[in-house]
Amino acid sequence: MDTRSTSSPALYRETQRFRQWWIWALVLFIAILSLYGAVQQLILEIPFGNNPAPDGWMIVIAIIFGIGLPIFMFMTNLTTEIRSDGLYVRFFPLHLSSIRITPQEIKGFEACTYSPLGDYGGWGIRFGKKGKAYNVSGNRGVQLELNDGKRLLIGSQRPEELVQTLTSITLRK
Numbered sequence: 001m002d003t004r005s006t007s008s009p010a011l012y013r014e015t016q017r018f019r020q021w022w023i024w025a026l027v028l029f030i031a032i033l034s035l036y037g038a039v040q041q042l043i044l045e046i047p048f049g050n051n052p053a054p055d056g057w058m059i060v061i062a063i064i065f066g067i068g069l070p071i072f073m074f075m076t077n078l079t080t081e082i083r084s085d086g087l088y089v090r091f092f093p094l095h096l097s098s099i100r101i102t103p104q105e106i107k108g109f110e111a112c113t114y115s116p117l118g119d120y121g122g123w124g125i126r127f128g129k130k131g132k133a134y135n136v137s138g139n140r141g142v143q144l145e146l147n148d149g150k151r152l153l154i155g156s157q158r159p160e161e162l163v164q165t166l167t168s169i170t171l172r173k
Contacts (some may be wrong), residue, residue, distance in 0.1 A: 012165035038062035111159035
């Protein structure tokens with residue numbers, strides 16, 4: 001796997017975002033709570049909590065959790081592309097460039113249904129008993145087996161189409 005990019009046209013492209021309501025509810029709850037605490041302590045001058053943080057820390061908490069966390073979650077996406085020279089996966093903003101898996105590196109693959117929590121411990125870039133996973137929503141994807149014995153799951157809302165396009169480039173190797 002490498003991180004070089006290519007200019008060949010995409011044969012397949014899918015961009016996914018976190019869309020689970022409960023994740024967004026948790027993120028918004030944390031954001032609102034941190035902003036509320038900052039307003040109460042910094043503007044209304046009423047200490048927030050039994051052991052209030054210093055004002056400087058309240059500003060930092062409000063910026064990180066009240067503003068930064070929702071922006072980070074909104075920006076986060078998983079982009080999967082297939083080009084003639086390989087499979088490209090990018091988990092933005094954690095990957096600044098795509099990771100490329102060449103057709104020669106792929107031993108096999110199949111569409112699958114999996115348990116994000118049971119098999120990988122959740123969503124994101126995960127490591128579990130079945131290998132590494134890139135997923136942001138749902139429980140469908142494509143399980144890759146690489147020539148070096150590693151396994152990689154790529155979450156997808158269109159796993160059958162992803163398999164079909166992967167088949168077209170791996171037959172050429």
